[in-house]
Amino acid sequence: MRRVYLDNAATSWPKPRQVIDAVVYYMRDVGGSPGRSGHSLAVEAARIVYDTRESLATLFNVPDPLSIVFASNATAAINLVLFGLLSPGDHVVTTSMEHNAVMRPLRKLQAKGVVLTVVPCSPDGRLEARRVEQALRPDTKLVVINHASNVVGTVLPIADVGLITANRGIPLLVDAAQTAGTRPIDVQRMNIDLLAFTGHKGLLGPQGTGGLVIGPRVDPTLLPPMILGGTGSQSELEQQPDFLPDRYESGTINGPGIAGLGAGVKYILERGIEHIREHETALTMRLIQGLQAIPGVRVYGTSDATAQTATVSFNVLGLEPSEVAQRLDEDFGVLCRPGLHCAPAAHRTIGTFPHGTVRFGLSALSTTKDVDRALKAVKIIAEGARAGEGK
Amino acid sequence: MKGIRAKLRSRGRQDPSGAIAPREEYAVFLFESTQGAIKAERALLRAGMRVKLIPTPRQLSSDCGTALRCAWSEADKVSEVLREARVSFASMHHVSEQD
Numbered sequence: 417m418r419r420v421y422l423d424n425a426a427t428s429w430p431k432p433r434q435v436i437d438a439v440v441y442y443m444r445d446v447g448g449s450p451g452r453s454g455h456s457l458a459v460e461a462a463r464i465v466y467d468t469r470e471s472l473a474t475l476f477n478v479p480d481p482l483s484i485v486f487a488s489n490a491t492a493a494i495n496l497v498l499f500g501l502l503s504p505g506d507h508v509v510t511t512s513m514e515h516n517a518v519m520r521p522l523r524k525l526q527a528k529g530v531v532l533t534v535v536p537c538s539p540d541g542r543l544e545a546r547r548v549e550q551a552l553r554p555d556t557k558l559v560v561i562n563h564a565s566n567v568v569g570t571v572l573p574i575a576d577v578g579l580i581t582a583n584r585g586i587p588l589l590v591d592a593a594q595t596a597g598t599r600p601i602d603v604q605r606m607n608i609d610l611l612a613f614t615g616h617k618g619l620l621g622p623q624g625t626g627g628l629v630i631g632p633r634v635d636p637t638l639l640p641p642m643i644l645g646g647t648g649s650q651s652e653l654e655q656q657p658d659f660l661p662d663r664y665e666s667g668t669i670n671g672p673g674i675a676g677l678g679a680g681v682k683y684i685l686e687r688g689i690e691h692i693r694e695h696e697t698a699l700t701m702r703l704i705q706g707l708q709a710i711p712g713v714r715v716y717g718t719s720d721a722t723a724q725t726a727t728v729s730f731n732v733l734g735l736e737p738s739e740v741a742q743r744l745d746e747d748f749g750v751l752c753r754p755g756l757h758c759a760p761a762a763h764r765t766i767g768t769f770p771h772g773t774v775r776f777g778l779s780a781l782s783t784t785k786d787v788d789r790a791l792k793a794v795k796i797i798a799e800g801a802r803a804g805e806g807k
Numbered sequence: 808m809k810g811i812r813a814k815l816r817s818r819g820r821q822d823p824s825g826a827i828a829p830r831e832e833y834a835v836f837l838f839e840s841t842q843g844a845i846k847a848e849r850a851l852l853r854a855g856m857r858v859k860l861i862p863t864p865r866q867l868s869s870d871c872g873t874a875l876r877c878a879w880s881e882a883d884k885v886s887e888v889l890r891e892a893r894v895s896f897a898s899m900h901h902v903s904e905q906d
Binding site for chain 1: 839840841842843844845846848849860861862863871872873893
């Protein structure tokens with residue numbers, strides 16, 4: 417049975433062939449330690465790492481590629497910012513649609529005396545920027561919001577929030593785990609001070625890659641690194657350097673992964689982010705309309721494919737999300753993710769806590785055929801559930 | 808980026824000692840980080856300059872393990888290109904070939 421992979425909101429798959437080739441090339445032909453040694457293979461490794469930074473800088477419109485620091489994923493980048501910038505007594509604003517990558521660090525910090533305001537979103541996941549403005553206080557140190565929900569795909573008005581935070585001089589941290597590589601992100605135009613991204617979703621790279629864009633309004637000396645150690649620079653000093661990217665990249669970085677990430681970003685730049693968005697929007701529209709046409713299926717979110725990413729949550733009346741997912745996998749080869757998606761706050765907001773939803777996540781490499789096969793499978797499962805109810 | 812790598816290799820084949828004859832004088836640029844040195848190399852190659860990344864000479868007390876070398880006669884032009892490309896360097900040194 418040919419599998420239909422619809423778990424791209426967790427990890428995109430398949431990857432473009434260039435991504436696999438880049439990882440293999442690095443492992444087989446380069447292999448040196450980027451930023452260490454100075455011999456020709458170490459320098460070649462450092463070039464590949466730099467080229468990935470440069471491609472990301474082009475994609476996100478970052479003026480200086482060296483202000484992009486690599487981390488193992490978006491979660492690591494978010495933790496770096498939250499634990500680095502927030503101290504007891506500080507006020508921080510977030511939304512009710514956040515992933516646990518944001519919520520868990522914030523709840524931990526709240527227990528230590530950080531004051532937290534969670535701005536409520538509507539049941540379809542939308543945020544009104546003015547509600548963020550109303551939540552700001554003179555002692556607000558940071559606003560942290562996701563660019564799009566990992567549960568229903570609803571896109572939040574980052575540029576509107578960015579205008580508000582920039583006017584007040586409050587740093588804005590954006591969790592772009594669900595949008596990097598699938599929607600245009602311009603850190604300058606959107607006034608994003610800190611952009612956390614992951615490499616293994618929309619950027620089409622390997623797992624274990626990601627990072628943080630550190631904007632010019634953030635002073636690195638006021639943002640301590642979480643991990644300290646060797647950087648290949650200032651080796652005569654026993655203190656951590658202040659400059660980027662070395663300040664936040666202690667220890668040997670994931671060279672093969674970053675090589676693959678670079679190839680993923682180049683694929684996106686060559687295909688064009690707008691082209692990818694149009695492709696995904698068309699498939700998402702087909703998916704939403706197809707699901708809504710099946711009796712007994714409820715779709716969550718805005719139901720507007722242009723206002724969301726290619727991630728769609730739904731439930732089948734009379735069945736638990738886990739039952740639906742198991743049947744999709746075993747009987748139809750359709751792979752998806754049921755449950756709470758590491759985002760209990762978002763599920764409370766859309767009214768699906770604690771049961772959760774079934775989540776289909778498409779990617780730049782998904783096809784109409786994938787969508788149609790998934791729809792056919794859901795239709796059969798939903799019909800079976802209705803027949804079972806009738807007995 | 809493949810193009811830049813290819814250019815580096817072909818230059819090496821044409822002239823094994825870099826672009827420079829023995830006993831020539833060099834300018835060596837030091838950077839805070841290796842990634843800064845790579846950024847400089849990318850900017851200079853794009854501007855058509857002949858430069859080479861080298862392990863930082865020990866006597867120059869390095870900021871990082873990789874330095875950038877060019878002919879001494881090109882030093883001003885290299886500094887100018889780096890300034891225009893907004894690439895900062897930690898220091899620049901005059902080095903003569905010893906042998």
